[in-house]
Amino acid sequence: MSEMSKTFDPAAIEAHWYKHWEEKGLFRPDRPGAEPWTIVNPPPNVTGSLHIGHALDNTLQDILVRHARLKGKDALWVVGTDHAGIATQMVVERNLAKDGVKRTDLGREAFVDKVWDWKAESGGEITRQLRRLGCSMDWANERFTMDEGFSKAVLKVFVELHRQGLLYRDKRLVNWDPGLGTAISDLEVETREIKGSFWHLRYPLADGSGFIEVATTRPETMLADMAVAVNPEDARYTALVGKQVRLPITGRLIDIVPDEHADPALGSGAVKITPGHDFNDFEVGRRAGIEARDMLNMLDPKARIVQTADGLVPAELLGLTTAEARTAVVARLKDEGFLIPHTDKDGVEHDAEPRTIQTPYGDRSGVVIEPWLTDQWYVDAKTLAQPAIEAVRSGAVQIVPKSWEKTYFNWMENIQPWCVSRQLWWGHRIPAWFADDGSVFVAETEAEAQAQAGADVALSRDPDVLDTWFSSALWPFATLGWDGSQSPFASSDVEKPVPGAGFSTALETNGQLGRPASQLGGRYPNDVLISGFDILFFWNARMMMQGLHFMGDVPFKTLYLHGLVRAADGSKMSKSKGNTVDPLGLIDTYGADALRFFMAAMESQGRDIKMDEKRVEGYRNFATKLWNASRFAQANGIGGSTTLEAPTATLAVNKWIIAETIQTVQAVDLALADYRFDGAANAIYQFVWSRFCDWYLELIKPPMVGDQKGVVDDETKAVAGWVLDQILVLLHPFMPFITEELWHALSPREHDLIVAQWPMADARAIDPEASREIDWLIRLVGEVRTARNELNVPPGARLPMHVRDASPDTLARIARQGAVLARMARVTHAEGEATGGAGAAQVVVDEATFVLPLDGVIDLDAERARLTKAIAAVEKERDALGGRLSNASFVERAKPEAVEKAKADHAEKSAEAARLHAALGRLG
Known part of the structure; x- marks a missing residue:
């Protein structure tokens, strides 16, 4: 072993150890006979690069897979990327455009070849970045949603669903992106607040008896209106139901229909219905008996005005953009007297009422999304959802945190047909x-x-391709080799769930919902899935649907949903706001271990994470502290342990640290079992920083233990080495790089830390009396140090310490720990009682009072004056802050962060005042 470097340099060790692990195949499951444990990564887009959300998601997964490996399981982390139809096609088209080439110039086959070329050259950036984060994925079996085996599974599923009547072609409204020329999913729609207008229009009754007022934010869509809806309970319009209006501009006759979609309390209570260009209107139209094939369409794929089927759109409007058509339609309505002006608060008339409108935009194209009526392929999601609903209700899938179940059930029970076709060239062709x-x-x-x-x-x-969510829904089993040729059940005793019949058709075992035997080599179902909550419906729920339908079992036993990583002020990160954080930059500055530990320590179930670079820096300091502790160990002959069990100990300090270690293992085990990443990380952090580094290593520094000759005794070496090994194993899932480096630095090893054995939490090794004695010692040293610090006692001054009212047990502890007290608290046990009172500090621990005479050590009068002055200053600040907080105007009008800072400052000053008063009180 070579001597450790004086400084901890993350960059120097990260590349070395990752290459070592990967080249030795240590990420691959290779433990015959061991319990299989499987997790699949949410496949990132092949076009992607590591963002802070990826860093969180993959850190949590890596913690679990490294933990499972250390627990002796045959752990597999399936890795791969998604072909990302829209994103990838856009990237390649942009690259071609630099050379003045369009994809249509190449033709479909040649363009797809260009995409494969790009994928081979540039499509692996994010997988290289995942390596930098330390992700222990099975790279030897990396998958891609367009690889041959996976593609075969996708085709098989499509054909089977169609054969079973669960996949069909239909004319419905979709989110249409005019910029990309394709339908897109809700996840690819970005809603923005736009300053717009609300126009009020007169629609004349066909019999000439009057008009009905409607209001709209999109007046141009009246060119394709097919009805006016009123609430059936609205007495104002009861007599008009069944009558017709003649639309301005087009002259089309449309019916006034009753429908609860019309809210009597909103506007006039009457709603214009354009079923071919509004999702709510589509449903109203169908309830009114209008078939989708008969719904009018007024837009082409580029969102320009086209002639409707009845030929009533004026020729001068054809070919206009929606924005141009809006201007033209409003002008004509105004000229013809069908526009009702809006009067503002000053009595001034305007054409429309100003409104802030939630407007959908394509997150990639940046253009306004149009609801568009078109023929697409749909999956009968309602039928497939029933077994998936039952799986969660029965507990076959545990959603963590459980609070997400309500959202899941609400969406699944009201699920709509799933549009799975896209108008692209790159993807699985239908x-x-x-x-x-x-x-x-x-x-x-x-x-x-x-x-x-x-x-x-x-x-x-x-010509269309499949939505990428369709193929990624097969990820938990298609990545493991399923292509439809395998039997969906390993056991013939279990019936395949009938579509729509619910998961309860599977066998019941001991009152619990039964499952088929494990499939695909015991890898299906996967053990757990880690995912952001934002893709609960787009991916997680769809994996449940497809897994239950094609495998007869749930895709994973536990679904853990984490929150978002937000900016420091709590706002959502976005490139437009300029508040995104580059995880690779953080790794460059602080190391991957520090970033990983930050993610784990801040991941609290059900809560988002606020990005705090100072915390990341703090965890780099934590790694440095562990590094320095290991250097101390190495310098004092403390090496790695040769046993998983705790060594035999006779010294109280060693018995105490063994107990502390075991209790930490127990706390981490419980936290990880409950997916409390923050609880596990913080338990390790407190133990390493406080108990091991700050106290144990100080307590065992020679010559305070052992033979008093300036060396650590053999028992303490064995115990300290064992504890340090337990720390490295416990910390490894969170900080893999530094722990592997220290594992090898401390001793020659037969195996790498990544495949070591998880600690045993053997409570039989705990000695309660020894723990109580060292806890007492720590409290006494801490109280004496606090008193010395508060009273400005010179660090080198050694004080006599008298004790009053001490029990025999306390006196015995003082005798046994006298040498440690002398060194750590700079005190010597003095015989006889001191009077206390003026000129002496008093510390109370349990039943005993410890008196520290200060006369001649400090200038008592000067110290009283200093404390009195400090108290006055801090109380003035405290009271000023209290006054601001009691001012209702400040609390109501100030920014929330300003109020929170004032509260924190007030609490800090209050605590400081209390400490200073206590210090003054010690002087009598």
């Missing part, structure tokens, strides 16, 4: 072929489709 007569043939291959259609029928393949 395995459907069309005949000229409109017939559709779904098959895994074109040959199979042709066989269904007949040899003489000309077929053309659907």
Whole structure:
């Protein structure tokens, strides 16, 4: 072993150890006969780079997988990336545009080849960055949602769902991105607050008897209006239900229909209905008997005005953008007297009422999203959701924190059909072929489709691809080799759940919902899934649906949902705000271990994390403290342990640290079992920093123990080495790099720390009396040090210490620990009682009072004057802050962060005043 460096340098060890682990295959599951343990990573986009959310998500996963490995399990962390249809296609198109090339210039096949080329050259950035974070993933079996095996599984699932009637083609509204020319998911829609207007319009009754007033933020959509809805309970409109209005501009006759969507308390209580361009209106239209195929469409794929099916849109409006059409429609409505002016508070008339409008934008294209009526492929999510609902209700899947269950049930019980087609070139092409007569043939291959259609029928393949969420829903089993050829059940005793019948069709065992035997080599179901709550429905729920349907079992036993990492002020991070944090920059500055520990220590179930770089710096300091403690150990002949069990100890200090270690192991075990990452991290932190470094290493410094010759005795070496090993193993899942480095620095090892054995929490090794004695010693030393500090006693001054009212046990402890007290508290036990009172500090610990005469050590009068002056100053500040906080105007009008700071400052000054009063009181 070489002598450790004086300074801890994270960069010097991180690259070395990660390369070592990966080259030795230590991330691969290779423990025949051991219990399999499996987790899959939420596949990041192949276009992505590591952001702070990835850092949190993957840190938590790595903690669990490293912990499982240390517990002796055959741990597998499945790693891979998502082909990210929209994002990847955009990246490649931008690259082509630099050379003046469009994808349409290349054609579909050549463009897809370009995407594969890009993936080979540039698609691995995020996987390299995950390595920098220390993620112990099974890179040898890295998967990609477009690789051959996975693609085969995707096609199999699509075809099977279609065969079972659970996947179909339908005309419905979708979120349409005119910039990208494709349908997108809700997750890809970014809602922004935009200053807009609210127009009030007169729609004349067809019989000439009057008009009905409607209001809208999108007046241009009236070109495709098909009804006016009123609430059936609204007496104002009862007589108008069934009548018609003649629309301005188009002259179209539309019905006045009753529907509860119309709220009598909002506006006029009457709502214009454009079923082809509004999600709520679509449902109102269907309830009114309008078929989707008959709903009017007034937009093309670029969101420009087109002629409706009835031909009533004026020619001069055709080809306009929605913004241009809005201006033209409002002008014409105003000219023809159909616009009702808005009068502001000053009595001035305006064309519209100003409003702040929640407007949907494409998160990648940056253009306004339009609800658009189009033919797409849909999955019958309502049917597939039923077993997934039952799985959570029964406890087959545990959602942590449990508070998310209510949200899950609410969404799943009201789930809508899932649009799974996208108008892109990059992705899994939909395995459907069309005949000229409109017939559709779904098959895994074109040959199979042709066989269904007949040899003489000309077929053309659907140009669309599948939503990436469709393929990633298969991640927990398709990554493990499932391609549809395997039987979904390892046991013939278990019936496959019938779609829609609920998960309870599986066997019941001891009153609990039974499961099929483990599948795919015991890797399915996965043990746990770590995910952000924001993809609970887009990914987590869909994995449950597909896993239950195709595997007959849940995809994971536990679903842990973590919060968001927010900016220091609590706001959401975004590039537009400029408040994002680069985790790689933090790693460069503080090391991966410090960032990982910060993530774990701050991850409290159900709460978001506020980014705090000072805390990251603090955890780098924590690593440095452990480094220096290990250097002390190495310098004093303390090495690694040769036993998992605690060594035999006779000294109270060694018995105490053994007990403290065991209690820490117990606390960490309980915390990790409950997915309390913060509890586990903080238990380790407090033990290492306070109990081990600040106290134990100080208590055993020679010549205070052992043979009094300036060396650590053999018992203490054995105990200290054992404790340090337990620390390294406990801390390894959180801080893998420094712990592996120290593991090898302390002793020659037969194996690496990453595959060591987790500590045993053997309570039989705890000696309660020894623990009480050292706890007493620590409290006494701490109180004496506090008194010395408060009273400005010179650090080198050694004080006599008299004791009053001490029990025989306390006197015995003083006798045994006298040498330690002399060194650590700078006191000597003096015989006889001191009078206390003026000129002596008094410290009370348990039943005993310890008196420290100060006459001749400090200038008592000067010290009283100093304390009195300090008390006056701090109380003045305290009272000023108290006055601000009692001022209702300040509390109500000031920024919340200013109020919180004032409260914190007031508490700090109050505590400081109390300490100074106590110090003055010690002087009598």
